[in-house]
Amino acid sequence: MAVNFSVFEDFATVAGVRLxxxxxxxxxxxxxxxxxxxxxxxxxxxGVFTQNAFCAAPVQIARExxxxxxxxxxLINTGNANAGTGKQGFANARRSCELLAAAxxxxxxxxxxxSTGVIGEPLNMAAFERGIPLALAQLGEDQWARAARGIxxxxxxxxxxxxxxxxxxxxxxxxxxxxxAGMIKPNMATMLGFIATDAQIDKMVLEQWCKRLANxxxxxxxIDGDTSTNDSCILIATGQSALTITDxxxxxxxxxxxxxxxxxxxxxxxxxxxxxxxxxxVTVEVIEAREPQEALDVAYTVAHSPLVKTAMFAxxxxxxxxxxAVGRAGVANMELDKIQIWLDDVRIVEDGGRCDSYxxxxxxxxxxxxxxxxxxxxxxxxxTETIWTxxxxxxxxxxNADYRS
Amino acid sequence: MAVNFSVFEDFATVAGVRLxxxxxxxxxxxxxxxxxxxxxxxxxxxGVFTQNAFCAAPVQIARExxxxxxxxxxLINTGNANAGTGKQGFANARRSCELLAAAxxxxxxxxxxxSTGVIGEPLNMAAFERGIPLALAQLGEDQWARAARGIxxxxxxxxxxxxxxxxxxxxxxxxxxxxxAGMIKPNMATMLGFIATDAQIDKMVLEQWCKRLANxxxxxxxIDGDTSTNDSCILIATGQSALTITDxxxxxxxxxxxxxxxxxxxxxxxxxxxxxxxxxxVTVEVIEAREPQEALDVAYTVAHSPLVKTAMFAxxxxxxxxxxAVGRAGVANMELDKIQIWLDDVRIVEDGGRCDSYxxxxxxxxxxxxxxxxxxxxxxxxxTETIWTxxxxxxxxxxNADYRS
Numbered sequence: 001m002a003v004n005f006s007v008f009e010d011f012a013t014v015a016g017v018r019l020x021x022x023x024x025x026x027x028x029x030x031x032x033x034x035x036x037x038x039x040x041x042x043x044x045x046x047g048v049f050t051q052n053a054f055c056a057a058p059v060q061i062a063r064e065x066x067x068x069x070x071x072x073x074x075l076i077n078t079g080n081a082n083a084g085t086g087k088q089g090f091a092n093a094r095r096s097c098e099l100l101a102a103a104x105x106x107x108x109x110x111x112x113x114x115s116t117g118v119i120g121e122p123l124n125m126a127a128f129e130r131g132i133p134l135a136l137a138q139l140g141e142d143q144w145a146r147a148a149r150g151i152x153x154x155x156x157x158x159x160x161x162x163x164x165x166x167x168x169x170x171x172x173x174x175x176x177x178x179x180x181a182g183m184i185k186p187n188m189a190t191m192l193g194f195i196a197t198d199a200q201i202d203k204m205v206l207e208q209w210c211k212r213l214a215n216x217x218x219x220x221x222x223i224d225g226d227t228s229t230n231d232s233c234i235l236i237a238t239g240q241s242a243l244t245i246t247d248x249x250x251x252x253x254x255x256x257x258x259x260x261x262x263x264x265x266x267x268x269x270x271x272x273x274x275x276x277x278x279x280x281x282v283t284v285e286v287i288e289a290r291e292p293q294e295a296l297d298v299a300y301t302v303a304h305s306p307l308v309k310t311a312m313f314a315x316x317x318x319x320x321x322x323x324x325a326v327g328r329a330g331v332a333n334m335e336l337d338k339i340q341i342w343l344d345d346v347r348i349v350e351d352g353g354r355c356d357s358y359x360x361x362x363x364x365x366x367x368x369x370x371x372x373x374x375x376x377x378x379x380x381x382x383x384t385e386t387i388w389t390x391x392x393x394x395x396x397x398x399x400n401a402d403y404r405s
Numbered sequence: 406m407a408v409n410f411s412v413f414e415d416f417a418t419v420a421g422v423r424l425x426x427x428x429x430x431x432x433x434x435x436x437x438x439x440x441x442x443x444x445x446x447x448x449x450x451x452g453v454f455t456q457n458a459f460c461a462a463p464v465q466i467a468r469e470x471x472x473x474x475x476x477x478x479x480l481i482n483t484g485n486a487n488a489g490t491g492k493q494g495f496a497n498a499r500r501s502c503e504l505l506a507a508a509x510x511x512x513x514x515x516x517x518x519x520s521t522g523v524i525g526e527p528l529n530m531a532a533f534e535r536g537i538p539l540a541l542a543q544l545g546e547d548q549w550a551r552a553a554r555g556i557x558x559x560x561x562x563x564x565x566x567x568x569x570x571x572x573x574x575x576x577x578x579x580x581x582x583x584x585x586a587g588m589i590k591p592n593m594a595t596m597l598g599f600i601a602t603d604a605q606i607d608k609m610v611l612e613q614w615c616k617r618l619a620n621x622x623x624x625x626x627x628i629d630g631d632t633s634t635n636d637s638c639i640l641i642a643t644g645q646s647a648l649t650i651t652d653x654x655x656x657x658x659x660x661x662x663x664x665x666x667x668x669x670x671x672x673x674x675x676x677x678x679x680x681x682x683x684x685x686x687v688t689v690e691v692i693e694a695r696e697p698q699e700a701l702d703v704a705y706t707v708a709h710s711p712l713v714k715t716a717m718f719a720x721x722x723x724x725x726x727x728x729x730a731v732g733r734a735g736v737a738n739m740e741l742d743k744i745q746i747w748l749d750d751v752r753i754v755e756d757g758g759r760c761d762s763y764x765x766x767x768x769x770x771x772x773x774x775x776x777x778x779x780x781x782x783x784x785x786x787x788x789t790e791t792i793w794t795x796x797x798x799x800x801x802x803x804x805n806a807d808y809r810s
Contacts, residue, residue, distance in 0.1 A: 053739045054732030054757070084728045086758025119725025120759050306711070306797075307805055314806035320524025323489045327459030334458045352459070353491025354525050392711070394802050400712055401719035 003281040003370050003390070005273040008160040011144035012173045014196045016040035016238025019143035021150040024131025026124050027079030027117060032150035034131035036100070037074040037194065038139055043238040044203045045071050046210035047112070048218075050231035056083030057093040058113040059230055065097070068109045074194065074234065075100050076114040077127070078153050078179075081230045084120040092123040099128050103136055114192055116153055116179065116230050148177040151192055154399065155179050159270040161195075161263045168252045170243040172199050174259055178218075178267040180231075191271060193218055193233040195263055199256060200239030205248045209257060210235040217264035220387045221272045222303050235260070272388045277396030280312050282389050283373040288338075290381035294331045298376060299387045301329035309392030317363030319348045326376055338379025344372050408686040408775050408795070410678040413565040416549035417578045419601040421445035421643025424548035426555040429536025431529050432484030432522060437555035439536035441505070442479040442599065443544055448643040449608045450476050451615035452517070453623075455636035461488030462498040463518040464635055470502070473514045475608075479599065479639065480505050481519040482532070483558050483584075486635045489525040497528040504533050508541055519597060521558055521584065521635050553582040556597055559804065560584050564675040566600075566668045573657045575648040577604050579664060583623075583672040596676060598623055598638040600668055604661060605644035610653045614662060615640040622669035625792045626677050627708050640665070677793045682801030685717050687794050688778040695786035699736045703781060704792045706734035714797030722768030724753045731781055743784025749777050 017039060024034040039045065047066055049059050065071060075096060082089050097111040115123070148158035162175040176195030201209070214233045245253045273281050284303050289295035302308055305325040311318040322341060327334075341349035343366040348358050366372050422444060429439040444450065452471055454464050470476060480501060487494050498518050506513040520528070553563035567580040581600030606614070619638045650658045678686050689708050694700035707713055710730040716723040727746060732739075746754035748771040753763050771777050 052729060052732040053734075053736065054728050054741060081725075084725050084754070084758055086756050089758065119723075119729060304709075306801070310802055310805035313802065316806070318524075320486075320489050323459050324457060324524060327457040329458075331458070336459060349489070351491050353489055353494065392802060394799055396711070397715055397718065397797060397799050397802055400715035401721070 002157050002274040003278050005157060005270060007157050008162070009145050011142075011160060011162045011175050012164045013141040013144070014173050014175050014238060015141070015198045015240035016043055017196045017236065018139040018141050019147045020135035020137070020139040021143060021146045022131040022134035022138065024077070024127040024134065026077050026127040026131075032146065033078045034127070034135050035076040035147045035150040036132070036135040036139070037147075039072055039074075039236060040238055040240065041072070043070065043236055044201060044206050045112070046203075046207040046235045048210055048214040048233045054084060056081055056115060056230045057085060057089035058082050058115045059232060061090070061093045061097065062112040062114065062232060065109045065112055070110070071112045072106045072110040073100055073104065074112045074114065075132075076151055076192065077117075077131075078151060079117040080115060080121055080123050081117045081119050082115040082123045083230055085122060088122060092125055095125060096123070096128045100132050103132055112234070114230070114232050116151070116192060144175055144177065151177060151179040153179065154276060155274055157274055159267055159274065161266050163259065163263065165259065167243055167255055167259075170241055172197060172241050172243050172256070172259075174263045176263050176267050178271055180271040191218055191231045191233070193264070193267055194236070195234070195260065195267065196236035196238065197256075197260065198238050198241040200241065200244040201237035202246045205245055205253070206235060206237055208248060209260065213260055213264040216261055217268035221268050222300060222387060222389050269388055272390055275390035276399045277393040278390035279370070279393050280391040281371045282312060282391070283386060284389060285373055285375045285384065285386045286378065287375065287384045288377045288379050288381055289383040289385065290378075292383055292385055294378070295383050295385035296387070297331060298326055298329040298378065299385055301325045302374060302376070303387055303389035306392055309390070312367065312391035313393045315364070315368045317343065317360065317367040319343075319354075319363060322374060323349060331378070335379065340377040340379070342373075342375040343367065407562050407679040408683050410562060410675060412562050413567070414550050416547075416565060416567045416580050417569045418546040418549070419578050419580050419643060420546070420603045420645035421448055422601045422641065423544040423546050424552040425540035425542070425544040426548060426551045427536040427539035427543065429482070429532040429539065431482050431532040431536075437551065438483045439532070439540050440481040440552045440555040441537070441540040441544070442552075444477055444479075444641060445643055445645065446477070448475065448641055449606060449611050450517070451608070451612040451640045453615055453619040453638045459489060461486055461520060461635045462490060462494035463487050463520045464637060466495070466498045466502065467517040467519065467637060470514045470517055475515070476517045477511045477515040478505055478509065479517050479519065480537075481556055481597065482522075482536075483556060484522040485520060485526055485528050486522050486524050487520040487528045488635055490527060493527060497530055500530060501528070501533045505537050508537055517639070519635070519637050521556070521597060549580055549582065556582060556584040558584065559681060560679055562679055564672055564679065566671050568664065568668065570664065572648055572660055572664075575646055577602060577646050577648050577661070577664075579668045581668050581672050583676055585676040596623055596636045596638070598669070598672055599641070600639070600665065600672065601641040601643065602661075602665065603643050603646040605646065605649040606642035607651045610650055610658070611640060611642055613653060614665065618665055618669040621666055622673035625790075626673050627705060627792060627794050674793055677795055680795035681804045682798040683795035684775070684798050685796040686776045687717060687796070688791060689794060690778055690780045690789065690791045691783065692780065692789045693782045693784050693786055694788040694790065695783075697788055697790055699783070700788050700790035701792070702736060703731055703734040703783065704790055706730045707779060707781070708792055708794035711797055714795070717772065717796035718798045720769070720773045722748065722765065722772040724748075724768060727779060728754060736783070740784065745782040745784070747778075747780040748772065
C-alpha cells in the first residue's frame, strides 16, 4: 500500500556506530524485535521526545539518562511500548538498562531505552535477558538494513536513508532509520528515528539542531492525528570524520545542517508514505499566515478532517470539504475574501467561493494523482508552514480495527 | 445502521406552527427537499448558528434577519448548502427570501433561510420558484412527520421528538425535528434542529435558553470532528398556550427548561445514533476537571481519535489508545497518578497504569455493547462535561468516499 516508496538497502556505515539485532520474542516469535546501537566513546547524542502527557517509562528514562552523560548504547524493542504500565513499567525499563549495562561494563545511565508496540501490557523481561546477549553477539557496522527491519511494528516496509559526501574537504556520512505507520501526528507519535553522522558536532549545536530538524520533519507529519506515548528522535554525531562543527552559523555548518534536514525529511515522509492504509501522499502548505501557529492550525485541521481524507481516498475533488475545514480551524478574524486554495497549480477558491476558471475536470485530474499539494493562502501575512499527510481508506479501518486481535 | 434508534412518527401539533413540504428538485428529482414552517404572529424565535468562519450565505442572512424582527417563515432546502458560493450565493439566498415574501405578503426580513447539502455549487433558483408555491399549498399543523423526512440529506432515518404535558395547570406541547449524520462536531455541523413549543416565552429568556440548550445538546455531539458551514438550531415559542414564562429563574421556568433540554438532547443524540456508518453510541464523560474547557478538550480528543474509534468499531477494549488520547489533549500539568478511566462501571486505569482489578474479559464485555460510557476522571477539580459520539467503521469511509459520485 505504501505510496511511491521503495525500500532503501544501500546503507553506508557510520564510523563509531555498530548495530546488533536479535529475535528476543518480546511479543512474537521468530521476528527481529530487539536492536542495539553501540556508539564509540566520544559520540555526542541529542534527542527529541513525545509531548504526550502519558509519556512512556522508557521515554522518561531516556530523557533522564541523556541529561546525565553521553550514551554508549541505545536499546530498542518492538512488540511492547511499556506505556500505561505504572510503577512496574519504570522498574522494567530501568531493569532493561541494567541488564545491558551488566553485559557491556558501562553504567546503566549510559543506556537509552526505546519501546514501541502495544500499550498497557507488562514488559516481558525474560525477552531482554534472552535478547541482549544475542544482539550484542551480532554487533557490526554493516547492520543498518537489518536494524531498519528490526524496529518495524505495523510498518509494511523498512525505512532508511544514507548519503556520503565531501564537505570542507572531508568525507562525511549520514545514515538513518525510522519507523511508524499509525498514531502519527505532530510531536511524533509511535515514531522512532535514529540518524547518525560521523561528523564531529559540538553538543550544544547538536541539541539545537535536533530540535530544529525534528520540527521541520517528524513534527510535520500526520496520519491520524494520534500522538503516541513513545515517540523519540535521536541524532548521533560520532565525531570520527575529520569534519568538525563548533559554530552553528558557519557556512559549512549550514551545509551539513541542510544535508541532515534532507535525511530527516525523507525519513519522516517515508513514515507517511507507509501510513496505515495510505493510498495518497499529500503535502498541505499554508502560506500568507500571520504566524506559524495559525498556519499549522489550518494545515492540521485540513489534514485531520475525515471528510477531506475520505474525499482524497475517493479521488473526489470535493473542495467544499477543504473550505469547511479551513473555516473551522479557529483562526481569529479570518477574511474570507482573501483566501485562496490551490490543488497543485490549479486554483479552486478565491473571493470566498469557487474560482471562475476552475473546472471539476481540472480538480479531479489532480486528486487522481498519488501525490499532490493542497496550498492554502490566508492573505494576512508572510509565514509558510508545510506538513505531509495521507488519505483515509478502508484499509486504515481494517488495520486499526484488527491490530490487537 | 442507526444505533438503537426507532423512527418517531407520533407528533403532537404545536398551535401556531404550520408546515408545508414540497418536491422542488433542488438537486434530485422526486424527493421532498423543501420545507416551510409558518409561524403565527406573536411567535418568538431564537437561534444558534455554526461557528465555522466560512459560514454559508443563508446562515449569515438568517442571523441578520433574526436581529431585525420576529420571523414569520422558515425556508429550508436540502440538496445544496449554498456555502462557498461567494457573492452569487448571497444574492441567491436573498432572492429565495424575496420569493417567499412575495408569495405570502410578509417582508423578506421576516424569513429565515436554511440550506443543507453539497458545498460550492450554485443554488438552483428555479427550484425555489417551483417549490415555494407547492409547499405553501400544503401548509398544515399535522405535517411534522413529513417535514422530518423533508430535511434529511445523508440521514438514514428521520429524527423527531414530541411531548405534551401539564405545567402550572396549563397544557404545553414541545415538538421538534433535526437532521445531520456527517460533518458533525461541536458547534454543530451540517446539523439542523427546529424545536417549537406553544408556551409563551419572553424573547430574552428564549435567546438565553436557546444558547444554553444548544450547549447541552447539539454542541456536545461529534461524529467526525468536521463542523459544517450551515449548522442552525432554532427554538420557537408560539405563545399560544396559556403558560407564560417571563422570569427564567422561576420553578415553572426551570421545569419547562428541563422539558426542552430533553427534547434538545434526544434530537441531538438521534443525529449521533444515525451517524454515518455508526455501529456504536458512546458517551464520553470527563469528570473532576478544573474547568469546562479542559474537560471538553479531553472528551473531544478521545472522541475524535481514529484509533479509539476504530477500536470501538472492532469491539476491542484497546484502552491504551484512550490513555494515549487523554495524554495528548493538551491539558497543562496533568497529574498522571490521579487519572482514572472507566468503561461503564469497570475501572481500567488508575495510578497511571492498568487497574489491578481490570480484566480483558470485563473490558471486552462493555466494548461489545452497542452503547456504553467512557468516563475519565482527571482528579483536579469538580467540573464535569459530557459528549456523545460514534465509532469509525468501514461504512463511514464508504459513505464519505462516495457521497458526491
